[in-house]
Amino acid sequence: xxxxxxxxxxxxxxxxxxxxxxxxxxxxxxxxxxxxxxxxxxxxxxxxxxxxxxxxxxxxxxxxxxxxxxxxxxxxxxxxxxxxxxxxxxxxxxxxxxxxxxxxxxxxxxxxxxxxxxxxxxxxxxxxxxxxxxxxxxxxxxxxxxxxxxxxxxxxxxxxxxxxxxxxxxxxxxxxxxxxxxxxxxxxxxxxxxxxxxxxxxxxxxxxxxxxxxxxxxxxxxxxxxxxxxxxxxxxxxxxxxxxxxxxxxxxxxxxxxxxxxxxxxxxxxxxxxxxxxxxxxxxxxxxxxxxxxxxxxxxxxxxxxxxxxxxxxxxxxxxxxxxxxxxxxxxxxxxxxxxxxxxxxxxxx
Amino acid sequence: xxxxxxxxxxxxxxxxxxxxxxxxxxxxxxxxxxxxxxxxxxxxxxxxxxxxxxxxxxxxxxxxxxxxxxxxxxxxxxxxxxxxxxxxxxxxxxxxxxxxxxxxxxxxxxxxxxxxxxxxxxxxxxxxxxxxxxxxxxxxxxxxxxxxxxxxxxxxxxxxxxxxxxxxxxxxxxxxxxxxxxxxxxxxxxxxxxxxxxxxxxxxxxxxxxxxxxxxxxxxxxxxxxxxxxxxxxxxxxxxxxxxxxxxxxxxxxxxxxxxxxxxxxxxxxxxxxxxxxxxxxxxxxxxxxxxxxxxxxxxxxxxxxxxxxxxxxxxxxxxxxxxxxxxxxxxxxxxxxxxxxxxxxxxxx
Numbered sequence: 258x259x260x261x262x263x264x265x266x267x268x269x270x271x272x273x274x275x276x277x278x279x280x281x282x283x284x285x286x287x288x289x290x291x292x293x294x295x296x297x298x299x300x301x302x303x304x305x306x307x308x309x310x311x312x313x314x315x316x317x318x319x320x321x322x323x324x325x326x327x328x329x330x331x332x333x334x335x336x337x338x339x340x341x342x343x344x345x346x347x348x349x350x351x352x353x354x355x356x357x358x359x360x361x362x363x364x365x366x367x368x369x370x371x372x373x374x375x376x377x378x379x380x381x382x383x384x385x386x387x388x389x390x391x392x393x394x395x396x397x398x399x400x401x402x403x404x405x406x407x408x409x410x411x412x413x414x415x416x417x418x419x420x421x422x423x424x425x426x427x428x429x430x431x432x433x434x435x436x437x438x439x440x441x442x443x444x445x446x447x448x449x450x451x452x453x454x455x456x457x458x459x460x461x462x463x464x465x466x467x468x469x470x471x472x473x474x475x476x477x478x479x480x481x482x483x484x485x486x487x488x489x490x491x492x493x494x495x496x497x498x499x500x501x502x503x504x505x506x507x508x509x510x511x512x513x514x515x516x517x518x519x520x521x522x523x524x525x526x527x528x529x530x531x532x533x534x535x536x537x538x539x540x541x542x543x544x545x546x547x548x549x550x551x552x553x554x555x556x557x558x559x560x561x562x563x564x565x566x567x568x569x570x571x572x573x574x575x576x577x578x579x580x581x582x583x584x585x586x587x588x589x590x591x592x593x594x595x596x597x598x599x600x601x602x603x604x605x606x607x
Numbered sequence: 608x609x610x611x612x613x614x615x616x617x618x619x620x621x622x623x624x625x626x627x628x629x630x631x632x633x634x635x636x637x638x639x640x641x642x643x644x645x646x647x648x649x650x651x652x653x654x655x656x657x658x659x660x661x662x663x664x665x666x667x668x669x670x671x672x673x674x675x676x677x678x679x680x681x682x683x684x685x686x687x688x689x690x691x692x693x694x695x696x697x698x699x700x701x702x703x704x705x706x707x708x709x710x711x712x713x714x715x716x717x718x719x720x721x722x723x724x725x726x727x728x729x730x731x732x733x734x735x736x737x738x739x740x741x742x743x744x745x746x747x748x749x750x751x752x753x754x755x756x757x758x759x760x761x762x763x764x765x766x767x768x769x770x771x772x773x774x775x776x777x778x779x780x781x782x783x784x785x786x787x788x789x790x791x792x793x794x795x796x797x798x799x800x801x802x803x804x805x806x807x808x809x810x811x812x813x814x815x816x817x818x819x820x821x822x823x824x825x826x827x828x829x830x831x832x833x834x835x836x837x838x839x840x841x842x843x844x845x846x847x848x849x850x851x852x853x854x855x856x857x858x859x860x861x862x863x864x865x866x867x868x869x870x871x872x873x874x875x876x877x878x879x880x881x882x883x884x885x886x887x888x889x890x891x892x893x894x895x896x897x898x899x900x901x902x903x904x905x906x907x908x909x910x911x912x913x914x915x916x917x918x919x920x921x922x923x924x925x926x927x928x929x930x931x932x933x934x935x936x937x938x939x940x941x942x943x944x945x946x947x948x949x950x951x952x953x954x955x956x957x
Contacts, residue, residue: 392836392837393836393837393868394837394868451805452804452806454802454803454804454805455801455803455805455808455840455844456837458805459836460837483886486742486848487742487806487809488742489844489886490805490844490845491805491840491844493840493843495840497836497839498836518744520745521889535882536839539834539836540836
């Protein structure tokens with residue numbers, strides 16, 4: 258197994274969570290991959306719900322579930338002792354376990370022993386697969402879109418998911434390619450790119466979006482930002498390995514300095530687009546930035562419209578907030594498709 | 608231990624090697640850090656020599672040695688069974704073991720057991736330290752010089768070592784900061800940057816060249832190239848984390864395509880300098896490229912001079928081959944020192 262391929266559908270484990278903020282994983286998976294979810298399971302006292310039916314592990318297995326997905330995070334990402342008997346019950350009912358917690362399932366002796374005894378598997382999504390290759394830069398067939406950002410944590414995963422959905426709604430073959438934990442659980446596959454040893458980041462990204470049909474789109478979840486002093490290297494490895502034909506720049510309206518790094522101002526949208534294109538051309542001279550995804554969640558409706566209009570006028574590119582205006586955002590896909598006929602596989606001699 | 612701090616001096620283990628090419632590590636350590644070496648040790652049949660006296664582990668310990676350094680590599684980087692009794696003898700004589708082989712010392716049961724029994728330590732230089740932080744971009748005190756390249760494997764380590772030696776010969780306080788295995792053995796400390804998980808590369812580089820006296824120079828061994836489709840992310844993380852005041856560009860005269868990647872032409876020297884400066888300014892707006900280190904090992908003396916003169920005329924920068932013309936190369940240090948008074952710690956608001 259070089260990239261994760263997760264067993265599914267899932268039974269979403271919510272434990273005793275009463276705060277939706279701690280159940281973001283389960284809620285995100287239910288929102289974006291409802292077809293991969295058959296039910297949810299609480300411990301006594303839990304109140305957060307995805308709206309799916311409450312099922313025991315055995316009931317879930319009967320309805321087709323093949324894995325219990327730990328959909329909650331406690332403070333610090335630990336696996337709590339009071340969850341163990343339920344996780345053991347799931348293994349015994351025939352379900353594999355999937356977790357993105359800091360505590361590795363495989364490091365919990367009771368789970369490791371039970372999995373060995375029952376023949377079930379433990380998937381720790383934070384742990385990158387072994388045997389990743391280094392990058393080659395070889396041009397691959399098919400189309401690739403990568404979401405890039407002016408900063409971390411402003412909507413790159415959400416934008417990629419929304420674009421994938423819009424491509425499919427338009428009847429276009431498209432896959433969301435996940436590079437982070439929640440994305441991997443939603444997609445049921447992927448590579449946690451920021452956990453990969455640096456020498457293999459570009460190679461992992463190449464593996465994640467392999468050769469495909471000429472009219473297929475891989476929509477790749479971006480990570481970090483080329484302007485972030487801690488993570489720019491991750492972003493560049495992912496950019497090179499993804500070999501994108503199209504970039505969509507993600508930004509949060511009004512954010513002016515890096516999150517948690519107030520000494521670093523954010524680049525302008527033009528700077529961000531130009532630097533991403535400059536570096537991406539090394540592996541695909543025809544790369545273009547075709548749209549801006551603007552996170553306006555902190556703004557009023559009027560202010561959001563004004564911010565979007567500003568970007569459109571300044572850059573001459575389509576701009577929308579995928580959460581607030583999904584219909585307008587879906588039009589980005591038309592821009593990609595209109596551009597697509599021009600895409601040709603040129604020899605890489607940047 | 609967050610970065611390696613190796614016990615020293617070393618007894619250099621050459622096994623039964625008869626080809627200098629397989630003993631590059633031992634020869635490099637002897638060349639660049641003779642003060643860290645007390646002797647060498649062969650197995651029967653070995654002919655490659657560093658010129659140091661042949662010593663048993665016990666004799667070496669008596670002369671002050673505190674570690675046996677595996678200075679040879681077999682094909683594939685394996686640890687060979689016929690070496691084991693000597694390595695055990697070294698542990699029993701009071702020496703720690705240091706190795707950069709693919710086979711980890713700690714994974715060899717006999718060595719792990721002997722080390723535990725004798726209270727000795729096993730240093731696997733390929734394995735990065737645990738507990739590395741993420742980067743912060745905070746400006747640090749002291750001066751930093753990073754060697755960067757148009758490609759891999761053209762002299763970035765050698766250039767950094769030669770510059771460190773030249774700084775010291777000039778009476779300037781300077782440290783070589785190692786980012787690769789051989790460099791770490793030479794320096795006796797360092798972090799194998801390409802083996803670090805991508806999220807922590809910039810943080811590791813920050814750790815490697817901490818705050819220092821205002822007139823101290825850290826001379827940092829570069830890795831990879833921003834133009835390499837497999838390793839550019841490593842290079843960018845190292846560039847950001849190193850926060851260099853000065854770049855020295857390394858190039859091999861006549862190389863026109865990436866080593867092993869013939870589809871990718873090398874950038875021009877101007878392109879390479881401009882891209883490195885553009886990205887480095889994010890963490891240090893005052894960064895400058897002050898010289899070119901030209902590897903002319905494949906050229907005749909006349910052709911080498913011509914190539915060096917071409918670079919000087921084209922770029923208006925000092926250029927020399929540190930191996931062929933060490934005296935001229937040392938003049939690069941004067942350029943750095945002449946520039947240094949202008950260096951000030953400015954707030955990072957690139």
